[in-house]
Amino acid sequence: MAAMNTNNLGTSTISSLSSAFLAPTSFNSRARSVPVRVKRIGVIKCVAAPQQEQTVYQTNVSRNANMAKLQAGYLFPEIARRRAAHLQKYPNAQVISLGIGDTTEPIPEVITSAMAKRCLGLSTLEGYSGYGAEQGEKLLRAAIASTFYSNLGIEEDDIFVSDGAKCDISRLQLLFGSNVKMAVQDPSYPAYVDSSVIMGQTGQFQKDVQKYGNIEYMRCTPENGFFPDLSTVARTDIIFFCSPNNPTGAAANRDQLTQLVKFAKENGSIIVFDSAYAMYMSDDNPRTIFEIPGAKEVAIETSSFSKYAGFTGVRLGWTVVPKQLLFSDGFPVAKDFNRIVCTCFNGASNIPQAGGLACLSPEGLKAMQEVIGFYKENTKIIVDTFNSLGFKVYGGANAPYVWVHFPGRSSWDVFSEILEKTHVVTTPGSGFGPGGEGFIRVSAFGHRKNVLEACRRFKELYR
Amino acid sequence: MAAMNTNNLGTSTISSLSSAFLAPTSFNSRARSVPVRVKRIGVIKCVAAPQQEQTVYQTNVSRNANMAKLQAGYLFPEIARRRAAHLQKYPNAQVISLGIGDTTEPIPEVITSAMAKRCLGLSTLEGYSGYGAEQGEKLLRAAIASTFYSNLGIEEDDIFVSDGAKCDISRLQLLFGSNVKMAVQDPSYPAYVDSSVIMGQTGQFQKDVQKYGNIEYMRCTPENGFFPDLSTVARTDIIFFCSPNNPTGAAANRDQLTQLVKFAKENGSIIVFDSAYAMYMSDDNPRTIFEIPGAKEVAIETSSFSKYAGFTGVRLGWTVVPKQLLFSDGFPVAKDFNRIVCTCFNGASNIPQAGGLACLSPEGLKAMQEVIGFYKENTKIIVDTFNSLGFKVYGGANAPYVWVHFPGRSSWDVFSEILEKTHVVTTPGSGFGPGGEGFIRVSAFGHRKNVLEACRRFKELYR
Numbered sequence: 001m002a003a004m005n006t007n008n009l010g011t012s013t014i015s016s017l018s019s020a021f022l023a024p025t026s027f028n029s030r031a032r033s034v035p036v037r038v039k040r041i042g043v044i045k046c047v048a049a050p051q052q053e054q055t056v057y058q059t060n061v062s063r064n065a066n067m068a069k070l071q072a073g074y075l076f077p078e079i080a081r082r083r084a085a086h087l088q089k090y091p092n093a094q095v096i097s098l099g100i101g102d103t104t105e106p107i108p109e110v111i112t113s114a115m116a117k118r119c120l121g122l123s124t125l126e127g128y129s130g131y132g133a134e135q136g137e138k139l140l141r142a143a144i145a146s147t148f149y150s151n152l153g154i155e156e157d158d159i160f161v162s163d164g165a166k167c168d169i170s171r172l173q174l175l176f177g178s179n180v181k182m183a184v185q186d187p188s189y190p191a192y193v194d195s196s197v198i199m200g201q202t203g204q205f206q207k208d209v210q211k212y213g214n215i216e217y218m219r220c221t222p223e224n225g226f227f228p229d230l231s232t233v234a235r236t237d238i239i240f241f242c243s244p245n246n247p248t249g250a251a252a253n254r255d256q257l258t259q260l261v262k263f264a265k266e267n268g269s270i271i272v273f274d275s276a277y278a279m280y281m282s283d284d285n286p287r288t289i290f291e292i293p294g295a296k297e298v299a300i301e302t303s304s305f306s307k308y309a310g311f312t313g314v315r316l317g318w319t320v321v322p323k324q325l326l327f328s329d330g331f332p333v334a335k336d337f338n339r340i341v342c343t344c345f346n347g348a349s350n351i352p353q354a355g356g357l358a359c360l361s362p363e364g365l366k367a368m369q370e371v372i373g374f375y376k377e378n379t380k381i382i383v384d385t386f387n388s389l390g391f392k393v394y395g396g397a398n399a400p401y402v403w404v405h406f407p408g409r410s411s412w413d414v415f416s417e418i419l420e421k422t423h424v425v426t427t428p429g430s431g432f433g434p435g436g437e438g439f440i441r442v443s444a445f446g447h448r449k450n451v452l453e454a455c456r457r458f459k460e461l462y463r
Numbered sequence: 464m465a466a467m468n469t470n471n472l473g474t475s476t477i478s479s480l481s482s483a484f485l486a487p488t489s490f491n492s493r494a495r496s497v498p499v500r501v502k503r504i505g506v507i508k509c510v511a512a513p514q515q516e517q518t519v520y521q522t523n524v525s526r527n528a529n530m531a532k533l534q535a536g537y538l539f540p541e542i543a544r545r546r547a548a549h550l551q552k553y554p555n556a557q558v559i560s561l562g563i564g565d566t567t568e569p570i571p572e573v574i575t576s577a578m579a580k581r582c583l584g585l586s587t588l589e590g591y592s593g594y595g596a597e598q599g600e601k602l603l604r605a606a607i608a609s610t611f612y613s614n615l616g617i618e619e620d621d622i623f624v625s626d627g628a629k630c631d632i633s634r635l636q637l638l639f640g641s642n643v644k645m646a647v648q649d650p651s652y653p654a655y656v657d658s659s660v661i662m663g664q665t666g667q668f669q670k671d672v673q674k675y676g677n678i679e680y681m682r683c684t685p686e687n688g689f690f691p692d693l694s695t696v697a698r699t700d701i702i703f704f705c706s707p708n709n710p711t712g713a714a715a716n717r718d719q720l721t722q723l724v725k726f727a728k729e730n731g732s733i734i735v736f737d738s739a740y741a742m743y744m745s746d747d748n749p750r751t752i753f754e755i756p757g758a759k760e761v762a763i764e765t766s767s768f769s770k771y772a773g774f775t776g777v778r779l780g781w782t783v784v785p786k787q788l789l790f791s792d793g794f795p796v797a798k799d800f801n802r803i804v805c806t807c808f809n810g811a812s813n814i815p816q817a818g819g820l821a822c823l824s825p826e827g828l829k830a831m832q833e834v835i836g837f838y839k840e841n842t843k844i845i846v847d848t849f850n851s852l853g854f855k856v857y858g859g860a861n862a863p864y865v866w867v868h869f870p871g872r873s874s875w876d877v878f879s880e881i882l883e884k885t886h887v888v889t890t891p892g893s894g895f896g897p898g899g900e901g902f903i904r905v906s907a908f909g910h911r912k913n914v915l916e917a918c919r920r921f922k923e924l925y926r
Contacts, residue, residue, distance in 0.1 A: 056789070057760040060731020061700045063790035064640030067799045074805045077597075102593035112586040115814065116579040122777070123575040130565035130775040130908075134540075163626055163778075163812065170807035174633070174661060177527030178641065194806045198637060237524045268523020297520040312593040313813040314585070315626075326519070327526035336530045342537045343657045344633035349626065349812045350776040351578065445593075 099425035108367030114358035136161025180237035183216035187432030226250030242274035249395015296322035379444035422457035562888035571830030577821035599624025643700035646679035650895030673897040689713030705737035710904040712858015759785035842907035885920035
């Protein structure tokens, strides 16, 4: 234990843009550099230089050891921090962000007008509603079931409406608890691994291999078509699987998903299938894991309106927990998930739910398809650009992400080179796991003129 | 391990209204009644009567033992279930709910029009926004700081905007992890205890005392003025404290909260102060724990727009984690909470945030005060009614809850008696902990005519 200089503390800002969050190690080491013995309880005094003489109180509550395992900041706040630092260095730079996968196009009016109507209705006796069902509004659950899972045996009461897939991933971790082992695609969306670390499912981070202990990393590379060689994957309780994939853009085909379900069944594992990009699929691959026979007995699916309707800030998603999915003692997983949803959550905001319902009307579906079509055109522009420059490019066809290979180079170096020389923010592949090293992810979310301008700059840099 | 009759499974509905959720014990015992040995992996067959012959697959993932500790359902879904059962029994009954504390009055137009405007703006290039800051919009954080914590040294960056206090309570539990011990007021809002059980901080439920192991229950009774005798309270890491209190309606005064902060400081504990009802305060008690000198070094505060602006369905709250609050190793609690918020949450919906900002405008504050004033009139009607009937009545002055004593009787019996004979839904005190036995909580949230009618029926039943 060590006392800290309160002057440092006073200036630290709690924000995802703050570099202080990204350097817990250096923060600790700064603390260690002041060798003052601290009483376990009560007010203590710094014995530093006079101008720093202030009292610091520390509680006697131990920091959660799992939190201390986390490496640096969550990926996307780190990128936001580097972007901010870049803007400080080049205040007049026309920075273009193809980094964090944030939607940019306005939400179709058929959807926002339904939300506005719900808002105004809340000021009337007839339109007012208080607490909704924690699982979501009945009409929306039914619309999700019939739109995305028609004829697949998924019913309205299997659907849990949420404030987004990322939030549900953590609620699923809470449901599973700390005594499970998980597998992830490598590379993968970092919330799977980070939430597993927070729940105490993992060991320490191993710097040499850039992996946490007690997580099975399923390597996805160009060589295996971004589908893991399951014969080399150890049995785990939980398998996180995202298709179409973030970040690689790869979508698993029917045969591959059939293999995955078979693998889960043989091992008695539960798949958490992330289908947040399913509507971006061009090829004839399954849009949901529940297209695979038997999946209801081994899979949960989580999805989101974020990338379909521009709801990244509106916050609306869902998770499917089929009643056929059972723990080893026969207890239905859905009953425990329902308990989590009722105890740790209070349902998605009613206004976004009105928006979700509008999304799934015939007009809403058409409007969403148009937005998705727009981003898919962006994707093609980016793919064509990197192809024309001679890069190996993956993804793009079934997802709004382009996965560009820079063999032999560090992802963060490439990220920095692109940012420094073109003022374009991308995402370093290694941020998604060691399997992403040597790649960068270019997001297709952006205004057309920005995407075209970014591609012009890419051509200038790499031609 | 046991196989289950799939016919039973097929008819169970995943909903908070479903009784199946409320009887995990009987569910298990039903499972045990079919003595079939199950292979650990793979498809198995029931050997029950021919018409039940179906295959059931069970994964090999163990159910989280902490989830299995939870008793029955979360309180409020249980009440909703009993209400539904009552309606089935009396289809024509004019049921009045003074049970779950759900707001009923329309949201003032100054607030909903701001939300509607934000909605429609999302369809424009200028008004569109994607991912917001996970911690909340800067303007809203600043408005919360200046409205509720002016001159108390709480700054904008100490405020984390959320989708409600209940959700933040679970995020705080995730932050603390499983190796802490907590204290709660007894009785108290059940989310504190239930989230602690889910996180694995507790032992099993002890039926004889109606308490979980490894939780410190701080008894709050009429005799001690609903403030615990701290000289008998064991040291814990975390102290959940709600004032004005749900369910007793009692508010701690300045002297009591000073004692509480001193107690926390001497023990090196962290207080999680729930101030969700602070705007209902009539007396000159602190509205926030941060009015107590030194509280910033030992306390977190969580609060909500739900009961001020009728946002129970809109979902908006906040949590204050002062940068002065440190773990025993000197690491700021706020930095870990920020990491939780960035990894396990993605910020509150942008539309409710526009509403929150409108709430804190001069017109919005005035409108909220009018809604609160209305519910306070309801409270007085309920208090006067039970007083006139000769009951000992607590709460009501500083909170929208009336805590009525039925000495020597079971809370659930009184709940059932009132429901059966008056068709009014209340909340049994024992649902908030063993210290609530013999009480019922009557919520003041309701249309005036319903509150008057409920009171008329109470007078008929108990005169």
